[in-house]
Amino acid sequence: MNGFRLWAGFFGAVLKAATAMGAAPQPREQPVWWVEAGAFTGWVEIKVEGGDVAKRQPKPRADGRWVKQGPHRGWMSPDGKWEVYAEDVLKKLKPGGKLEDVRVDLMVADAGGKNERRLIEGLPYKYHWDWSPDGNHVVCTADQGDGWHLYRVPHAGGDPVRLSGTASKHFKIPYHELPDGRVAYFIATGVEEVKFPENGMTPGSVNSYPVGDLVVSDGKRNRTVVENVREPAFDLSPDGGRLAYGGRSAAGPAVVVVEIETAKSHSIPVTEFNPTWACGVERIAFRPDGAALAVTFSVGTRFRRKGPLPGDDSEQHVGVLWLDGRANRTRVFRPELPPDKHKEFQRIDSIRWCRDQGVMK
Helix, strand or coil: HHHHHHHHHHHHHHHHHHHHHHHCCCCEEEEEEEEEEECCCCCEECCCCCHHHHECCCCCCCCCCCEEECCEEEEEECCEEEEEEEEEEEECCCCCCEEEEEEEEEEEEEECCCCCCEECCCCCCEEEEEEEECCEEEEEEECCCEEEEEEEECCCCCCEEECCCCCCCCCCCCEEECCCCCCEEEECCCCCEEEEECCCCCCCCEEEEEEEHHHHCCCCCCEEEEEEEEECCCCEEECCCCEEEEECCCCCCEEEECCCCCCCEEEHHHHHHCCCCCCCCEEEECCCCCCCEEEEEEEEECCCCCCCCCCCEEEEEEEECCCCCCCEEEEEEECCCCCCCCCCCCCCCCEEEEHHHHHHH
């Protein structure tokens, strides 16, 4: 009897193994990535893998953190307990005198706008504010008269801590935050003036561009990652190890990816997206897993004898650059953004990644 059981068990195991080997593999659930590109007239969702699929919608998916208090946009803290928003304060020379300026005060309140209080004292001019990823601080740029600086202040109140090393005397400071508390920002150190071509509608006109450095700060030390570049679109990878920006290479305008710790970089020329393009990158965003970048381009279309000028109406394009080593690493999409009431092209003013759960074929 025991021998019979042993043989039965053996053949049962063989049959089970054979069945498993012949079974069809189960499809693996993977995220299906989309890029949302937004303009004044609406948003477009672009499916970047598995087919050129795009759909237009009048507004983006709800962020969940956006709040409206007074005339300004505000942000809900990551834990949903607090709101930060702005309040305009008119500044006059003297009672009844001429309006001199408008000061922006940052206000913090409980969810729903209750128990409002002023967040920061002594920083009169503030711009671009948001919560730190851990929800314990608010980060903003402010000007005390000597130029723009980047600050972090506890949401419970306290003295603001200056993150930037030197003041930006010409332009406000764009920045990105990381979950580990570091902040990457652009500090303008000068201005580059570029004359438009003489054959345009505005011969001899000059356009000014801020020039400066891309810096990463942990609140104690500022580390310059890229020096002396025209203000670029830039973003940090989710793990904080890489910085991508719109720059230049020997081949012309390019997407540049820098390893922050080693400062090593590699460039992907814009011509890899389209061999006829000579335009720069306007917006850039890392995919949340760090394996791809979304970028936007404006390609001039208005007819002139010798080509379009900066500021002309333009076609909007979204490019995707994969960083996972695949051979065909770029792809371009042209979203059909509706024109505005003047029948003019709309510029893409925001871009972000989103995903649905589905099967990647």
